[in-house]
Amino acid sequence: MIDIKNLSKDYINGKASFSAVKDVNLHINKGEIFGIIGLSGAGKSTLIRCINRLEEPTSGKIFIDNVDITSLDKESLRLTRKEIGMIFQHFNLLAQKTVFENIAFPLSLEGKSKNYIEEKVDELLEYVDLTDKKDSYPSQLSGGQKQRVAIARAIANNPKILLSDEGTSALDPKTTKSILSLLNRIRNEFGITIVMITHQMEVVKEICDRVAIMEEGKVVELNTVENIFRNPKTKTAQSFINSLQNNIEDEIINPSDFEGKLIRLSYLGQSAKKPIVSKAIKEFNINVNILSGNINKLHESNVGHLVLELIGTDVEVENAISYLRNENVHVEVLQ
């Protein structure tokens, strides 16, 4: 669907030049919700803007359905953009226009008939549950309502792709959830591919299928959300997972306070159904001390973490660990 090849973007300011995006390669599948997470300044915003060329890439190519959009002339680019909806952190609604007129905007650009526009906008208003706000102005709406207008507007032309540039960053957690479930519904019902950049791991956890982690302009880790949660490879990925409120055990547990071996288990929903820890206790001559545990509900499944202290002889403990590894549990030895 979207193929990003060796994409780089440099900003040149006088003699100084700054690389915001460095040689990024990504493949995004059709119908996928693809997250790009990174701290501010990681280049994620520049990257997503290259997809519809609001930013011109310095080098590299971007293919959308096998069409290289970096080589399109202005007019073809403009027509291609109609197939790519976009929502923004600050909504970017037309302040002097009503909710109805805002959603009708992309349709009126197309020169659609009045009847068609009226019908389509009413349908969209109902879809985003804002029928009663039809004649309100953006200044009379809450943040979540504004973003719902922006989403309705972005999908009015039935785009193939929806880009979300920090679409939930200005919203409170509850509103964020409702916007995310709306986006998920849109993907499921219309098959729109959604690319979203965010700095919030909650967002990734909630709806993304796969996630790319960006740092200093590069993609440092790319995997399914499940795998990232189970086994984050980079420090950045780990710190994003730890940023979720219920993942604070690493700061609380100081390995040197314990005599036994400290291990951290990560397991997917399916493994959680088996009593593997209790089996390990029975089969090997060890004692187990549970130090902390949590579970993260992901979009499609759950990922659990358990920090255990294993007490016993070295051999028994090693055997227990390899038993756990065989049970499809990711084991990280902390000490």
Place this chain on the structure above:
Amino acid sequence: MIDLVIPSLLETLYMVFFSTIFSVLLGFPLGILLVITEKDGLWEKPMLNKILNSIINLLRSFPFLILMILLFPLSKLIIGKTIGTTATIVPLSISAAPFVARVMESSLKEVDKGVIEFSLSMGATIPQIITKVLIPEALPSIILGITLTIINLIGYSAMAGSIGGGGLGDLAIRFGLYRFQTDVMIVAVVIIVILVQSIQFLGNTLAEKINKK
């Protein structure tokens, strides 16, 4: 007194009305061009932008009376004479046009960059962005800008009166200054003050009323 004042008032209104229309017709497109041709604008044209800026600055640095005299030949060409209320509309419009361009430029620049970015992301053309986004979003500010222009033109038209333009300024000078009829001058000035106040009030009310932000 009324026989003196009413025709002069009508002359002033006539001059201000038409010169507002013509100066906005001239200045508004210039203001739009200034905004879209600037760096990172919708239609980036640095050279054109520089030239426009220089011309506007040059025209604005002329004192109005001198510009008016310089434009006498143009008035002659368009209206057929250089003196009189109708002839004065030409220099009034031309001297106010660069002012209008600047006022419109600053109004249009107030439009949120994000809204323009969104329009681009929707595949809007530049003319569509100008007519459907920039102007409607800036409209309250544009109305205030036009109000400012009208008030400026009232002032200019009073000055134009002194070199044969007619209107309340002419009345004040002819009767007040040359014939020492202070009462006529006071009436003329009071009417100008009332005119300015009411136009500002109307402009503010209208801008307030249509602003949904």
